[in-house]
Amino acid sequence: MKKTLMVAALTGVFATAAHAQSSVTLYGLIDAGITYANNSGGHSLWKATSGTVNGSRWGLRGSEDLGGGLKAIFTLENGFNIMNGTSGQSGRMFGRQAFVGLASDQYGAVTLGRQYDSVVDYVAPLSNTGTQYGGTIAAHPFDNDNLNNSVRFNNTVKYTSINYAGFKFGGTYSFSNSTEFANNRAYSFGASYSWGGLNVAAGYLQLNNDMNNAAVFSSASAGAQTGEWTFLAGRQRTFGGGINYTFGPATAGFVYTQTNLSDAAGGGISGTQSGTGTATTGGIGFNANSARFQNFEGNVRYALTPALSLAGAYTYTRANIGGGVNPNYNTVALQSDYALSKRTDVYLQGDWQHVSSNPENIGAYLNGLGSASTRQDQVAVTVGMRHRF
Template sequence: MKKTLILAGVLSAFAMSAHAQSSVTLYGSLDAGIAYANNAAGHSAWLQNSGGLSYNYFGLRGAEDLGGGLKAIFKLESGFNLNNGRFNQNNTIFNRQAYVGLQSDQFGTVTLGRQYDSVVDYLAPLSLEGAGPGANLAGHPFDNDNLSSTFSLNNAVKYSSANYAGFEFGGLYSFSNTPGDFANGRAWSVGGKYSYGPLNVAAAYTQQNNNNPNAINSAGATAGNTNIQARLQRTFGVGANYAFGPAAVGFVWTHAQIDGLGGLSSGGVALGGINSGLNLHLDNFELNGAYHLTPALAMIGSYTYTDGTVSGTSGGNQSPKWHTVVLGTDYSLSKRTDVYLAGVYQHASGYLGDADGAPVANVAAINTLPASSTNNQIAATVGLRHRF
C-alpha cells in the first residue's frame, strides 16, 4: 500500500513537471468598426469594417523545454473576416502562419512551414501599418512591399538568430514544390535589425519568382494575395525609428520591382484596363510618428509618397504617383481593449499602364478598400479592438 502511494506520488510529480516544461497559448486580435469612403469602386460607401487598424486572427503557439536552452516550438495562426466569419486567403484555415521548429537560446531558431518573410519580420515594425498601434489603412498602394503582411510564404524554411548585443538577423527560403521545375514558384528573403536604447534600424530583402504571370503575388509559394499578380517581384528597404519620452518618429523606404505584371487589385476588386506584361517599379517613402498624450491616449500619423515607373507600354515610360496621409487616435480602455478613430486621404497622379495603346489614368487605392474611380480617395473609420 505504501509503495503504491509512493509510486502514485512520483508519477503525479513527474506529470506536473512535464506539464510545467511545456505550454500552449491561445491568442488573437479582434478588430471591427464602421468606415466611410467617399469613392470605393465608383460609389461612396458606408461599410462595417473588419480590421481597420489590425487584422483579425487567432492562433495557437506552444513550446516544450528540451533542456540545455533548447525548445521545440510551433505556431498555427488563422486570419479571418470578423464581419462574416470566413477565413482569409481562399479559405485556407492556417492562412497566416503554420510552422514547427527548434529554438536555441544560444544559436537561434529554425522553423519549417508557412511563414512571413524578412520584410514583415524586421522592417514592418518600423512602419505605421506594421507597428504596435498599427493602421492597415496606412499600407502602401496595393501593399506593394508587404509591410501590411498581406501574404506569407508556403513551404518555407526560416532561420532567426538570437539577440547578439542588440543585433538580430535571419533568412528564409520558400520551396516551389514543383516537380521538374525547381525555380518556378520559389522565393527567398533576408533581413536584420539593430536596437540600441531608443534607436531601432532594420533592412530586408525578398524575391519571388514565377514563370506564370497570372500566379498570385508573383510566386506560386505565396498563395493567398490577390493584390499583385506578376512573374517576378523584388522588394527591399531600410528603416529607422527613434523614441524620446512619450513620442516616437520613424522613416521607412522600400522599393518594389514588379516585372511581368498580370494584374492589380485593391480591397478585393481588380483594376481594369491594364495590359499584362508591364513592369511596375515603386519607391515608397514613409514618415510616421506616434505621441502618447496620456498612458492610455495616443495619436498616430504618417505621410507616404509613392513614386512609380511603368515600362513596356506603347506610350513609353509612365510615372504613377500616390500621396497618402493618415491621422488617428487610439484610446486604451484596458491592456487588451482599445477604441480608435482614423482618417486617410490619398491623391494619385500619372498613368498606370495602357490598354490598346491608350493611357490608363492612375487612381487612388487606399489599402484594404476598393480603389477609387478617380485620383482622390478619402476614408475614415471608428472601431473597437480586443486582443487576447
C-alpha cells in the same frame, strides 16, 4: 471509497491539464469597426469592417524544453472576419502562420511551415502600416512592398538569430514543391539593430513565378505563393530599410522601400483586378515588361497620456508601370487610440490618398476598401475597437 477514487482521478486529470497549459498559450485579437469611404467604384460606401488596423486572429503557441538551452516551438494562427465568421487567407484554417521548429539559446531558431518573410519581420515594425498605428488601409498603395502582410509564404524554412547586443538577423527560403524548382518560390533576408531609443532595419524579398501560372490563384496549389498575390509578374524584388528613434513619449521614423517587377507585361495588381486579371473600374495593368514602385514614408507616434496615443504617417509613392504611365501617390494616415484597459482599446482613423502626374486618370486606391476611386482622391474614416486575449 468510490468518492476517494473519483477525487484522485479528477486530480490527475487537472494535473495533466495544468502541465499541458504551462507550455501552450491560447491568444488572439479582435478588431471590428465601421468605415466610411467617399468614393469606392464611383459611390460612397459604409462598411462594417474586420481588421482595419490589425487582422482579427486567434492562435496557439507553445514550447517544450528539451534541455541544454534547446526547445521545440510551434505556432498555429488563424485569421478570420469577425463580421461574418469566415476564415481569412483564402479560407485556410491556419492562414496567418503555421510552423514548428527548434530554438536554441546560443544559435537561434529554425522553423518550418507557413511564415512571414524577412521584410515583414524586420522592416515592417518601423512603418506605421506594419504596426498597430496604421494597419490595412494605411498600407503603401496596393501594399506593393508587402509590409501589411498581403502575402504569406508556404513551404518556408526560416532562420532567426538570437539577439547579439541589439543586433538580429535572419532569412527564409520558400520551396515551390514542384519539379519546376525555381517557379513559384521565394526567399528573403533581413537584419535589425537596436540601441537605446534607436532602431534601424533592412530587408530583401524575391518572388519567382510564371505570371501565367494559375497556381497563384488557387490556395490548393503546391507553391510558395498560392491563393494570395499582389502582382502578376514573372519576378518581384522588394528591398528597403527604416530607422526610428524614441525620445520620451514620442517616436519618429522614416522608411524607404522599393519593388521592382520584371516579366510584367499583360499582368496587373490584385487589388484592382478580377481573378482573371481583367481590370475593374479604376484598376491598372502594366504596359511594359518592367514596373517599379518606390515608397518614402515619414511617421510619428506620440503617447499623450498613458491611455491616449496619437499617430500619423505620410507616404509618397512613385510608380512606373510602363508606357510613360508614372502616377505618384500621396497617402496620409492619422490615428487616435484610447485604451480602456490593458487589453481593450477604441480608435478613430482617417486615411486620404491623392494621385498626381496621372496621364491615364488612374483612380486613388486605399488598401482594403474593395474598389478604387473613380477620381484622383479617396478618403476613408474608421471608428473601431480592438480586444486582445
